[in-house]
Amino acid sequence: MIQPEAEWRAHLAEGRFMIQRSRSTGGHVFYPRIVEPGTGADDLQWVEASGKGVVHAVTVVRKKDPADSYNVVLVDLAEGPRLMSRVDGIDVDAVRIGMDVRARIVEGEGKPLLVFVPA
Structure with a gap:
């Protein structure tokens, strides 16, 4: 199994x-x-x-080089569960609680990763 x-x-x-x-x-x-x-x-x-979700919480991990900073979000899926991920395709400081997002699968670290983009 x-x-x-x-x-x-x-x-x-x-x-x-x-x-x-x-x-x-x-x-x-x-x-x-x-x-x-x-x-x-x-x-x-x-x-x-469905891939639909809403940002429940967000924080930004700041790096010495601002270009390397990234966000960490908790997303409430339309189906009910909450998961941790990140929002891509937007400035790290532009992610807001209550923002509608959509799931996307990207390649990262040599494997597929689940991330979100603004809906």
Whole structure:
């Protein structure tokens, strides 16, 4: 059996943003798991995420060279789960709480990464 994190990364490598959903409760789950937190439901299946989200929190990691600075965000997905990522395609100081964002898969550090861009 493939571990949930490895399966999620395999989906990213295929260019697909997938999250888990419980067949019995309908609850969406992220980070990939074996059972749904809170209910213990073990009937999780992979479903395509809408990619829509809203910035819940943001901080900027400042580097000596301002061009190397980057943001770290918590994004509330339309499906319910919250995840940590970054927002690309915008100045690091322009990211705001409440901003609508859309998921994008990019290549970074030799592997596919899930990031967001302004919607």
